[in-house]
Amino acid sequence: MALRINDIAPDFTADTTEGQISFHDWIGDGYAVLFSHPKDFTPVCTTELGQMAGMVDEFAKRDAKIIGISVDPVEDHHKWKSDIQSLTGNQVSYPMIGDPDLKIAKLYDMLPAEETRTDGRTPADNATVRSVFVIGPDKKVKLSLTYPMTTGRNFDEILRALDSIRLTAQHKVATPANWQQGADVIVTPAVSDDEAREKFGEFEQRLPYLRTVKQPG
Structure with a gap:
């Protein structure tokens, strides 16, 4: 079933580059921005992860945590981080979720629930794992955006939307x-x-x- 605005964001436990997390507990009492990627070591996503790494403080000012997810293992994420820093000059300090079994991608309706093949997948196979979710302190989805693989995301727009979401909630x-x-x-x-x-x-x-x-x- 598709996730809609004001649906409860599905909870999950997962391995990340910062250790295992339980998602709702990790969010805590603030906001979270979950942004997904179809594969590690892909060009557009490398620029996006680096951009977000340089904006951690801006999101923190808005009581928002950042977390990335890619349908590759955590050990690959650690290797990818060096490329990201080399390209953008920004060190990835937020957690990156490993999702090699596609569990979270399917949980968030970014891939069909009936998808079973996990080996040998290409970025094109995972092209729909290109979504951004803003999740509130009540653990409800406040915003969702999905981009094509060839269009880099505008994270200034995510900040602007987050400002609006926080203002209009108050x-x-x-x-x-x-x-x-x-x-x-x-x-x-x-x-x-x-x-x-x-x-x-x-x-x-x-x-x-x-x-x-x-x-x-």
Whole structure:
């Protein structure tokens, strides 16, 4: 069954480059960004893992942990890390999950549940293992994105979305298209005009169903 927004992210136990983890326990009380790869030593993924390695502090500022997964063994991940650092100058300090039996890829609906072949798989066989999941402190999926193998992921967009997710979880607002930190936000329809004035001060009525205010907080 496909994972949808607000579904509980499946829990699992797995070996990683930082030792064995139980996923929900590892997430703890913050957010997690799980991003997946179809194979080790692939060119686009090498650039992505290095990019994320350089953004660990930015995610930490947002109370978010990073974890990668590839359908190869952990020992291969350790070898791959040196290539990643050599190419990007960034050392991978976040855990990378080994998933050679495809258990987690199938658990997260990135591969069909009936897929049984594990040996001799190519990146093309695993092309759909190219998803990003943002998971909240409640262990629910807040965002999911899947990219083709030839298109490198934009992790600045993941940060922007995470900022929106955290802001809108704290306040009764939504963010408009292309929103950036500090820009105006939308008052959700569930908030009455009187409550909006009490919470945010005066608002701008852009359309009968669209009210904007300065970003709270």
